[in-house]
Amino acid sequence: MELDGVVTQFLKAKGKVGELALEIYKAFLKEGRKGVDRVIERKLREIVSEGAKVKGNKNKGV
Amino acid sequence: MRGLRLKEIRIRGFKAFNKEVRLNLDYNTVILIGPVGTGKSSVIQALEFALYGTTYDVRVGKLLKLDDLINDFSDKAEVTVKLVDEEGRTYEIIRVKRRGRRTTVRLLINGGPYSGDVQSMIEGLLGLDHDAFSRHILIKHDVLNALIKGPPLRRSEAIDKLLGIETLEECFRSISLRTVEEEISKVEGELNNLKIIYGGNLKDLNNLKVELKKLQEVLRRKKEEVERLEGRLSELESKMHEYLNVRRELDKYETLIEHIKEELRGLKYGIDLEEVKERIKVVVEDVCGTLEEFLLHEEAEKLRKALNTGMKDTLRILRDALYELKWEEDKLRSEIMEINEELINYRNKYENLTNNLRKIRNRLEELKPLVREYEKLSEKYGNLKNLERRIAELNGLRKDIEDKIRAGEERVDLINKVIKELTLSGSTKCPVCRSKVTREKIRELEAERDKIIKSEYSSLRKELERVNSESKNYERIMERMKELSLKLSDYADLVSEESKLKEEEEDYLELIREDEDKLDELRFKLDNLRKLLSKVEGEVEVYEKYLLLKERLSKLREYETKVRQLRERLKRIDFNEDEYKKAIALKESLNAEIASLKAREKDIRGKVEKLTEAVTKIRELTNILNNLRKFKDELIEVKNYLREVQRVVREKRLRDLTEYMNYVFKQIYVHKDLTSLKIDVERAKTEEGYERSVYNILAKRASDGAWIPVYSKLSDGQRAIVALSLVLSLFKMASCNFMTVIFDEPVPNVDSKCKEALLRMITRIEGIEQVILATQDEKFKEIEGPGRFVVYSLSHGGKEGPRIEEVRVVHE
Numbered sequence A: 001m002e003l004d005g006v007v008t009q010f011l012k013a014k015g016k017v018g019e020l021a022l023e024i025y026k027a028f029l030k031e032g033r034k035g036v037d038r039v040i041e042r043k044l045r046e047i048v049s050e051g052a053k054v055k056g057n058k059n060k061g062v
Numbered sequence B: 001m002r003g004l005r006l007k008e009i010r011i012r013g014f015k016a017f018n019k020e021v022r023l024n025l026d027y028n029t030v031i032l033i034g035p036v037g038t039g040k041s042s043v044i045q046a047l048e049f050a051l052y053g054t055t056y057d058v059r060v061g062k063l064l065k066l067d068d069l070i071n072d073f074s075d076k077a078e079v080t081v082k083l084v085d086e087e088g089r090t091y092e093i094i095r096v097k098r099r100g101r102r103t104t105v106r107l108l109i110n111g112g113p114y115s116g117d118v119q120s121m122i123e124g125l126l127g128l129d130h131d132a133f134s135r136h137i138l139i140k141h142d143v144l145n146a147l148i149k150g151p152p153l154r155r156s157e158a159i160d161k162l163l164g165i166e167t168l169e170e171c172f173r174s175i176s177l178r179t180v181e182e183e184i185s186k187v188e189g190e191l192n193n194l195k196i197i198y199g200g201n202l203k204d205l206n207n208l209k210v211e212l213k214k215l216q217e218v219l220r221r222k223k224e225e226v227e228r229l230e231g232r233l234s235e236l237e238s239k240m241h242e243y244l245n246v247r248r249e250l251d252k253y254e255t256l257i258e259h260i261k262e263e264l265r266g267l268k269y270g271i272d273l274e275e276v277k278e279r280i281k282v283v284v285e286d287v288c289g290t291l292e293e294f295l296l297h298e299e300a301e302k303l304r305k306a307l308n309t310g311m312k313d314t315l316r317i318l319r320d321a322l323y324e325l326k327w328e329e330d331k332l333r334s335e336i337m338e339i340n341e342e343l344i345n346y347r348n349k350y351e352n353l354t355n356n357l358r359k360i361r362n363r364l365e366e367l368k369p370l371v372r373e374y375e376k377l378s379e380k381y382g383n384l385k386n387l388e389r390r391i392a393e394l395n396g397l398r399k400d401i402e403d404k405i406r407a408g409e410e411r412v413d414l415i416n417k418v419i420k421e422l423t424l425s426g427s428t429k430c431p432v433c434r435s436k437v438t439r440e441k442i443r444e445l446e447a448e449r450d451k452i453i454k455s456e457y458s459s460l461r462k463e464l465e466r467v468n469s470e471s472k473n474y475e476r477i478m479e480r481m482k483e484l485s486l487k488l489s490d491y492a493d494l495v496s497e498e499s500k501l502k503e504e505e506e507d508y509l510e511l512i513r514e515d516e517d518k519l520d521e522l523r524f525k526l527d528n529l530r531k532l533l534s535k536v537e538g539e540v541e542v543y544e545k546y547l548l549l550k551e552r553l554s555k556l557r558e559y560e561t562k563v564r565q566l567r568e569r570l571k572r573i574d575f576n577e578d579e580y581k582k583a584i585a586l587k588e589s590l591n592a593e594i595a596s597l598k599a600r601e602k603d604i605r606g607k608v609e610k611l612t613e614a615v616t617k618i619r620e621l622t623n624i625l626n627n628l629r630k631f632k633d634e635l636i637e638v639k640n641y642l643r644e645v646q647r648v649v650r651e652k653r654l655r656d657l658t659e660y661m662n663y664v665f666k667q668i669y670v671h672k673d674l675t676s677l678k679i680d681v682e683r684a685k686t687e688e689g690y691e692r693s694v695y696n697i698l699a700k701r702a703s704d705g706a707w708i709p710v711y712s713k714l715s716d717g718q719r720a721i722v723a724l725s726l727v728l729s730l731f732k733m734a735s736c737n738f739m740t741v742i743f744d745e746p747v748p749n750v751d752s753k754c755k756e757a758l759l760r761m762i763t764r765i766e767g768i769e770q771v772i773l774a775t776q777d778e779k780f781k782e783i784e785g786p787g788r789f790v791v792y793s794l795s796h797g798g799k800e801g802p803r804i805e806e807v808r809v810v811h812e
Helices: A003-012 A015-031 A033-061 B040-052 B118-126 B130-137 B141-148 B152-163 B166-174 B178-198 B201-266 B273-293 B297-309 B311-381 B384-425 B439-573 B577-668 B716-733 B752-764
Strands: B005-012 B021-024 B029-033 B076-084 B090-098 B103-109 B138-140 B427-429 B436-438 B674-685 B691-701 B707-709 B740-744 B770-775 B789-795 B803-810
Touching: A003 A015, A003 B166, A003 B577, A015 A033, A015 B166, A015 B577, A033 B166, A033 B178, A033 B577, B005 B040, B005 B770, B029 B040, B040 B076, B040 B090, B040 B118, B040 B130, B040 B740, B040 B770, B090 B118, B103 B118, B130 B138, B130 B716, B130 B740, B138 B141, B138 B716, B141 B152, B141 B716, B152 B166, B152 B577, B152 B674, B152 B691, B152 B716, B166 B577, B178 B577, B201 B439, B201 B577, B273 B297, B273 B311, B273 B439, B297 B311, B311 B439, B384 B427, B384 B436, B384 B439, B436 B439, B577 B674, B577 B691, B577 B716, B577 B752, B674 B716, B691 B716, B716 B752, B752 B770
Parallel strands: B029 B770, B029 B789, B138 B740, B740 B770
Antiparallel strands: B005 B021, B005 B076, B076 B090, B090 B103, B427 B436, B674 B691, B691 B707, B789 B803
């Protein structure tokens, strides 16, 4: 079995974090280090925006 | 499927090659020998370019761009590679790169063009992508060097590359936690700042919320109270509006009553209607009489009839009649004014006439003496015609006398002439009768001459003087008479003018008298009319007052009734002004209280909102922070997974690799001091500070059976053979269809026996049908290779590119 197949099978078996790892691995194969940075930055943005959503909901209750 | 091998290559405009070169590669072993810069590597890179459209240095090393592959003296690089499979099918790949343009590729299968995705087709045929080709087929000197030279970590990286697991390692290293840590640090900073700013106040938030609720409750109650009050105020206001409207109406009528009473005080009370009627009858008769005087019979008749219809009509028509009479009065006044103007005009004219008459009379007086003088002269000399006749007679007489004098003077001149001639010549002819006259006649002639001069001539002259004198006298008188006759004419004219003016003066005097009489008459009429009008107007005024009085009394009664009704209505409305004022004051007080409460509520609400916002922000930041930390943990876990998968793959590949490597090593290494190889894996820290696997290749020494480290204990040549064994075993592990391996300067420090063994061994490896080897080592020319064998010698060839010579060929 080729390397990509082995890696995919291995990471898929690792649950949610494995999916993240696979996403990063595929981004690396496609764009190298930039692709990995892009995934991390996107995840960071998601985390920050998720926080902002919490703020909006709380404000409604005031 | 294995089975493809190289058959031929044609290169033009690629790297060192400008002019086209063609190499027959249809051998088991192809050796390219030549010194540095003769194009050996260019041939190998041309192969790589033809198969994949790029080279390792361009795609991975990033050392070159595609345009750098084009020869400096050419505008395009074109490489054609022919491959053949075990069944004899040919595949021709033509790859062209023009400067500044995209690379084009064509594939001919058995001479026919392939119309699908050519690159995919090529990679499918070979069973290799470019990475695998670089790893398994093209074995470069620097790759082998990396395996046997340099620090352990670099060597391990090179082995990872060959094992194909360097991607996992690089991916592992690409995952940087720094960005996440920076974000965490930033959020922690924000969170700390918020806690510093709001930390103390956050405890008050609940108290403030309770206070806000209480305030809102009080506000609600106050608002309800205001609403109730507003309901009552609305009722009161409705009553108040009605009350005020009625009050306003009442005031209006009371004012009107006051006004009428005031008016009534000014009017006469106790006027007798019968007496008024009698007086009006008299007035009407007077007015009718006057109307008739002014020939207004119709109006007079109308007025008389109105007397029987009613007082109001009588008064109205009497008013009309009065207007008519006033108009007549105006007419009279205008007439008087006109006559007055006319009279003034006549008087002025009369005065002018009198002045002119006086002037004419004065002038007549002046002319009278001249008239008398003329009459006297006429008596004495007759009229002007007589005088003219007499002057003409005298002029005739004077002419006769003058003729006689002239005849006498001619006779004297003639006598003097004859005398003169006689005196001079003694004789002459008579100028009259032409008879001869002699000197004796001189005396006679002189006597005759003297007689003429003394007697005739003298008396004639005296007579002429008298006639002249008389004539002048007559002429003077005539001139005077002419002058006087002119004056006489003036006098006559003046007399005539005087008579005419006198008549005119009398006419004007008559006109003046007439106008004066007329004026007296009109003035008398006007005076009477004025008296009448004044009298009638007085009477009409009295009567009108009477009517007004009647009307006002009626209105007064009407208004008094209205006032009574309005007062009763006011009582019914039942409006309490005090209650209304108290309600207004209470409402204002409540509103002020509400405003104060609202301000307080706004203040607290602001604080609550601010604190709530801070709490939300803190909650949000905490949430973000937790998620970031979680994400960081996840990334660490991802890295661990990558390491784990790397370890799993490595273990599996190393197992296979060691087996093949030993097989290959034993074939190439012909000496007996080393028997087998193995690879140990250890953990080591990199310069960047993270751990990674480090490979340690060990060789078993035959003499004592000890495993010795290849890198430290073996010679360069031995290490090269170990590296080659490793690389070739990878080829064996690879599942590709390409039966060729390509070496670029693989074993520089290996002895000729080992080189021969290397060539032999390579072709013995299952799946390798063809070896292409580029080297500077001239010894390869003499080495015996397996199967069909060719050696090409490459040398420097100038602008057209390297020269290639076939120096040795061995056909099986």
